[in-house]
Amino acid sequence: MIITIDGLDGSGKSTLARNLSAYYDYVFMDKPISHFYNQFIPLNKQIIEKMQENISNINSDFLNAYYSTLSLVYFQKTMKNQNIILNGGLLTSYLENGNSNTKELYETLIKQGLLFDLSILLYCDRNERLNRLRKKSNSDTYLMNQSLNNFSYDETFNLIKEHPDKNILIIDTTHLSMDEVFEVAKNEIEKIKNNKVLRK
Numbered sequence: 111m112i113i114t115i116d117g118l119d120g121s122g123k124s125t126l127a128r129n130l131s132a133y134y135d136y137v138f139m140d141k142p143i144s145h146f147y148n149q150f151i152p153l154n155k156q157i158i159e160k161m162q163e164n165i166s167n168i169n170s171d172f173l174n175a176y177y178s179t180l181s182l183v184y185f186q187k188t189m190k191n192q193n194i195i196l197n198g199g200l201l202t203s204y205l206e207n208g209n210s211n212t213k214e215l216y217e218t219l220i221k222q223g224l225l226f227d228l229s230i231l232l233y234c235d236r237n238e239r240l241n242r243l244r245k246k247s248n249s250d251t252y253l254m255n256q257s258l259n260n261f262s263y264d265e266t267f268n269l270i271k272e273h274p275d276k277n278i279l280i281i282d283t284t285h286l287s288m289d290e291v292f293e294v295a296k297n298e299i300e301k302i303k304n305n306k307v308l309r310k
Contacts (some may be wrong), residue, residue, distance in 0.1 A: 111192065113138075113299065114199025114225070119205075120246070122283045122291055126232065129292050130299070132305035136193040139185075175207040175215055181295040182224045190223075193266035200224045200230050201266055201278075208265045220273060228277040228296050228302055231270070233263050270297040278301055 113136070115127040124140070131138035182200055204216055234242075270278050279298045283291050 111228075111303070112192070112194045112226035113186065113228045113229050113230065114201070115194040115232065116199050116201035116205070118180050118202075118239065120242040120290060121232040121234055122242075123232050123234065124197055124203075125288050126230070126291055126295060127195050129288070132197040133292075133296070134193065134195075134299070136195045139194055139196045147196060148282060169194065171207050171209055171212050172215065178203040178207060179215075179219055180222065180265065182219070184224070186224055186226070187307065190226075196226075199226065199229055201270075202231050204269060205263065205266050213269075216269070220276070225273070225276050225278065228279065228281040230279045230281065230298070231266070232281050232283050232291070234282065 113130065114128070115123040117123040127140075128138060130136065179192055179200060182196075182203075185194070185196070200216065200219060204212075208216060267280075270280070272275075279295065283292055286294075
């Protein structure tokens, strides 16, 4: 079973991904794109982060979309029978790069199964997200600059509505503790696991 935890920085996705992977004893992939590159060219963390920053600064939504989903194609082809929690999946990429220029690419990837067994999308209001990021790392200039970008969940919510057949859970974390977020996510995972057993 592969589960992606999606959302913008500060929404709580990293914490939820770690908590779920520990609870279910699933493999935790903190930065899927980093894992993908290390399969072929071992790179240290600083080099990979610099590559990501340079790519994100290129003014090409399509290139950013392609780059950010490359690792998901790899996981889908090589690890689909493993139990993995991905910290950031297709919906995270769409939050940052989804628009009319890239919609066709994302639709193709959805048809290829890149929403996996379950995608959990976390969101919270902007002020709460910024407060969390300041507490987390007020000195991380790149992270704070990214957080100030005018990313909107509206396009992603519209994409989700177009695919009611997919297993997607949306959680507003604004007024929830991480324990409460964990319980909501766990209940959804248990339902999907039980359905898989019943279909066998």
